[in-house]
Amino acid sequence: xxxxxxxxxxxxxxxFDVVNREGIELIEFPYIAGDGxxxxxxxxSRSAHDFFDSMRNGDEPSTAQVPLTxxxxxxxxxxxxxxxxxxxxxxxxxxxxxxxxxxxxxQLVAEHPxxxxxxxxxLLASIAEGxxxxxxxxxxxxxxxxxxxxxxxxxxxxxxxxxxxxx
Numbered sequence: 764x765x766x767x768x769x770x771x772x773x774x775x776x777x778x779f780d781v782v783n784r785e786g787i788e789l790i791e792f793p794y795i796a797g798d799g800x801x802x803x804x805x806x807x808s809r810s811a812h813d814f815f816d817s818m819r820n821g822d823e824p825s826t827a828q829v830p831l832t833x834x835x836x837x838x839x840x841x842x843x844x845x846x847x848x849x850x851x852x853x854x855x856x857x858x859x860x861x862x863x864x865x866x867x868x869x870q871l872v873a874e875h876p877x878x879x880x881x882x883x884x885x886l887l888a889s890i891a892e893g894x895x896x897x898x899x900x901x902x903x904x905x906x907x908x909x910x911x912x913x914x915x916x917x918x919x920x921x922x923x924x925x926x927x928x929x930x
Contacts, residue, residue, distance in 0.1 A: 767909035769900065770837055770850035773803040775893040788837055796824040829860040834867040838880060842871060847879035847909030851896055851916060855884045879909050883916045891925035
């Protein structure tokens with residue numbers, strides 16, 4: 764049994780079957796498209812082809828921050844599980860979700876001082892975040908504790924570089 768659980772978000776752009784594992788909870792970022800609000804569920808409800816085809820046809824989806832209540836629910840479950848947990852968050856430079864996560868984490872840890880719940884700003888996005896998450900899963904499976912995971916992630920994030928271009 765792993766020494767810690769992980770909370771990750773859908774901005775890591777990994778295939779769902781890679782992250783769909785015991786002890787890993789996925790936070791799905793919301794987005795708004797021409798046909799309404801959706802959750803980035805890693806292409807389980809809508810294929811990547813359909814998503815990008817809609818953009819080629821003029822749809823301009825916009826992202827939204829993870830709602831406060833989502834962090835409350837996910838972090839509460841983590842604390843109630845009794846298993847030390849690390850949340851690897853999408854870059855604070857691109858979203859306010861990390862700050863929201865920290866506010867909720869601090870509130871819940873004040874109520875449950877025995878809880879081991881950590882939030883790490885990965886400073887990464889997309890597949891760069893995915894590289895960190897993928898390796899974090901491997902490190903967790905090798906037995907890293909929650910505190911060791913935090914230390915590892917806060918160093919490893921500086922060794923990942925990805926570049927991409929948009930049209």
